[in-house]
Amino acid sequence: MRHRNVFNGLVRSLMIGFGALAATACSVTQQDSFTLVTEFPPGFKIRGEAQYVPRPGETCTVPVKKGWEHPGFKFFKQELSEKAQTAQFEVPLTSVEGGCPLVLDNFDYEIYAKYAAGPVDVGREYSGIQFENGVVDGVSLPSPITLQRQCEWLFRTAGSNRVIAKILKCSSVMSQGLSQNPVAESPLPRAQMAGKALKVSFSLSKEERPAVGDNWVRFPNGWKRCIGKSLEDAYAFCNGNTTDFKSFRMPDGRVCSIYPGCTE
Structure with a gap:
């Protein structure tokens, strides 16, 4: 992964936290690490x-990867939980x-x-921080630095059976008081x-929205899938037709006419 985002034009991505550092974390002193606290929804x-x-100033190079050894990398992991979870780790x-x-x-x-519940019923999002x-002259880095990330599900239909599939999208949210902190609007100064x-706190929006524009029509009780040119039309753009719709399937197999409530 070498993926970087920009936060408000300056932060190249918000730090999000994770996983376990086990024995390595135990040997790292506070003076040579920072504490990563992560909060996730179920x-x-x-x-x-x-x-x-x-x-900086060194002429050496990172050793070449050999087998399962990845010099220059430390891997983190936080397992899935059906409940909201908070974790804390030391990052060297x-x-x-x-x-x-x-x-x-x-x-x-x-x-x-x-x-x-299905094994393929998952969404992924990528980001990071640089x-x-x-140092940033005249600015004291607060502790903790609190960053927020808002996630949402974007739904669509996939395949000939028009099964609902979802895309995970997470975006930066300006935390209270963050806009007054210049450090939080730039890559973090390591020193x-x-x-x-x-x-880093994640939240999940209660509202979902279509992943593709002009595919669905919104009604007071949910979204209906446009029929397009025919039932077999995989793209099925509405193109102004907001009266003809087609059914679709939920991931659990139910045949539905409106999302997310399934039946009207």
Whole structure:
């Protein structure tokens, strides 16, 4: 994963937290790490990786990957839970691989969430945060830094049976007081992260919306799928026809005429 987002034109992605650092975390001192606190709604899990590069001024290189060994990476994981969950982990700011001093460069992650019971009824989203050298003059980095992420489900129909499938989309949310903090609007200064806490909170919108425009018509009690050119029309754009609709299937197999309530 080498995926970076931009937050308000400056943050290249909000930090989101995750997974376990087990024995490695135990050996990292507070002065060489920051505390990552993560909050997730039910049905979510996270897989993340911290990537390290040679410390500024070093001429060494990160050792080449061998088999299951990934020099320059530390992997994090937070398992899926049917309940809301909070976790806390220590993330190293530096590392040493093959005698080469390394510093944290970026943290990329994959958000994974289930919307139904089937093994394929999942959505994924990717993002991360970048770290930089130096400090922000005249600004004290708060602790904790609180970042928020709003997720939502985008629904569509897929296949000849028109089964409901969903796409997970997560976006940055300006936290209270965050706009007054210049540090939160830029890549995080690595040198000022030592001993700090970074809290990343995910929430899931109660409202869902169509993944594709002009496919559905909204009614007071839900959404109806446009018929398009025919029942076999996989794209089925409305094109002004807001009176003819077709049925679809829920992930559990129910044949429905309106989403999400199934029957009118």
